[in-house]
Amino acid sequence: MDTDTPAEAAERAAGLVKQMTLAEKCAQLVGLWRDVDADAGDMAPHQSEQTGGLSEEEAMAHGLGQLTRPFGSAPVDPVEGAARLAAVQKQIRDTSRFGIAAQVHEECLTGLMTEGATIFPTPLALGATFDPDLVHAAAHQIGSSMRGLGVHQGLAPVLDVVADSRWGRTEETVGEDPYLTGAVGTAYVTGLQSAGIVATLKHFVAYSASLAGRNFGPVYMGPKQLAETYLTPFEMAVRIGRAGSVMNSYAANDGVPVAADADMFTGVLRDQWGFEGVVVSDYFAINFLNSLHHVAADRSAAAELALSAGIDVELPNADCYGDPLLQAVDSGRIGEDLVDRAAERVLTQKVRLGLLDEPPDPPTRIDLDPPEARALSAECARRSIVLLDNDGxxxxxxxxxxxxxxxxxxxxxxxxxxxxxxxxxxxxxxxxxxxxxxxxxxxxxxxxxxxxxxxxxxxxxxxxxxxxxxxxxxxxxxxxxxxxxxxxxxxxxxxxxxxxxxxxxxxxxxxxxxxxxxxxxxxxxxxxxxxxxxxxxxxxxxxxxxxxxxxxxxxxxxxxxxxxxxxxxxxxxxxxxPVGVPARADSPPATYLGPELAQRSEVSTVDPTARFSFGHGLSYTEFQWGEPRLHSGAEVAPDGTVEVAVEVRNTGSRAGVEVVQLYLHDPIASTVRPVQRLVGFAKLRLAPGEAAEARFAMPADLAAFIGADGDWVVEAGTLELRLARSAGDIAGTVEVGVTDSRRLEPGTRRLETRATVG
Structure with a gap:
């Protein structure tokens, strides 16, 4: 990335916007889907409806915001593709009065999605590793291969929390727990961005909670569940990982399409969490406000809703942010200040990426499947395999x-x-x-x-x-x-x-x-x-x-x-x-996160209990757990930290790995709580006879929840910390008293438990 500080980049971008025409500013808010040598092809339903109304020459007449998947849309030799991309970028810079290149994005959910690149395990498998450090290393490797081709942005990670694993995109998620999803997702963000690639969080928010697990399905839930379960991983990746981009969900949450939800993109994302990056639309999502959700009468109205909500860039093509947006601004229907706001965000990121500077020469040798990448892919796969049952x-x-x-x-x-x-x-x-x-x-x-x-x-x-x-x-x-x-x-x-x-x-x-x-x-x-x-x-x-x-x-x-x-x-x-395994094919959709009445009970004949619970996994050796110990005393202030530890010994004849999981149980609260939820984990690699201690420092903030008045609160009372092999196998518990109640301002929660092994 370029050496401009964030403040210098923002100042430079603001200066550019003041000099630009409306057409030039709008050009920075759209993508163009083309591979480096051909048309994109039929990638998804509805694509044929989204022509953008512009030829390629017209689309680039005033510059261009993004190039959509030039390597991921058709097979291409990487060296030839990098050279052709450099030529396309020169054409784009030459059409811009300010020499601004396009930001190039690609899919990278399981590695860079182009022919010949190393293919990593799915995010669900990465979740099964319970190993953020390994995920960070894998993402850095993926990002390095992307940056070498001239790519700037990756459309990953997916931070949707699984609500119903019948959903087809379950494989793209980290799992059914928000803390695990946030920890692994944040590691992916920091790994990708350490290689100079902008990470894109998706799909903001609650896409995975669709009715009956159907893709694009409507979402019906209250604001408490939305905040506590579905927003939390995104908050971790924004506030801790400093993710550079966010992509909207296709879904409508309680009747409001996310692509038109200013409360989410401006109120939560920017005002509460301090997000300073660029919001991009999921493919065709802005026009879906008109064609699928029917909350916009035409494409200009769709552009107005999305731009007002805070979506800065339309992907994959100039459909609503092209001529429909220009016409709406010219007619006074949309204020030009909204265009300026989005353009400044886009250009600030481009300055930071060096897209206003002289580009390097394209590489002449590229190996997209080098030995080190294959080795990382293999290690991720090894650590993801779960032994569910074994009779010897x-x-x-x-x-x-x-x-x-x-x-x-x-x-x-x-x-x-x-x-x-x-x-x-x-x-x-x-x-x-x-x-x-x-x-x-x-x-x-x-x-x-x-x-x-x-x-x-x-x-x-x-x-x-x-x-x-x-x-x-x-x-x-x-x-x-x-x-x-x-x-x-x-x-x-x-x-x-x-x-x-x-x-x-x-x-x-x-x-x-x-x-x-x-x-x-x-x-x-x-x-x-x-x-x-x-x-x-x-x-x-x-x-x-x-x-x-x-x-x-x-x-x-x-x-x-x-x-x-x-x-x-x-x-x-x-x-x-990272997800529970149902007992029966007709088991109702359920995760371990439910409150008591969501579990097996005498008031229902339907039992949702998983056959193998979240966090479960066996080893080829045996482990003996000691009694958990509190190191921070029996009481904690509402802004304090609880320290708890447990010793684990390998009593078998083989080396092995135990994953110590920390769950929080709140016996009495002012609103109904999940029976337990994950708040920390640690992996112990132990030789035969070896022992180690897993230590956790959990901020009391992780006990916070949305109270009946809609505010985050840590309540006075007793908490139970459970040291466990899985959500269904608790090894020991300790109790700690929270001395007072405390309200938390949005965006101020401490979100991580520090885990150490010694």
Missing amino acids: TLPLAGPENLALVGPVADDKAVMLGCYAFPNHHGRLDAAEMGVDIPTLRERLTADLPGARIEHAAGGSVLEATDAEIEAAVTAASGAELAVVAVGDRSGLFGRGTSGEGCDADSHALPGRQAELLDAVLATGTPTVVVVISGRPYALGDAADRAAAIVQAFLPGQEGARAVSEVLTGAVEPEGRL
């Missing part, structure tokens, strides 16, 4: 005759999320992947050289014939051990079983996979179940009959390697569930 069958002790069945056992695409380039573009043949992606069959064959492995797919993810299932059963019947690999194939808008626009009506495995699993288990052959998926799936009573269950959340190009290493014991399983 794992790790595999060199079986001589193994049956490997299931539709995801020998499919490269099943390792990837919907924002990985091959799956996003439907390039699912092995020859089209762009990077080397081993399958589970290939890795197990290499890692178990003494075993005879018979493979039978048993059909595809969505379809299977009786004959295909019978062939899998025959293979399992004659084997010493069966490994059944089931799960998802991610895609977009109905082209997958998980991913954007691929919502589910239940937590049943797609297609006939549950039938396949039952048939294999019925053979009596000891069976290890491997689930490779973008959401949790209920296995029903199959979970009782399986010898072991392993969960991988679309673990990326090195995912098969990671799963195989866990199965064979080459590495220790250390992942923990």
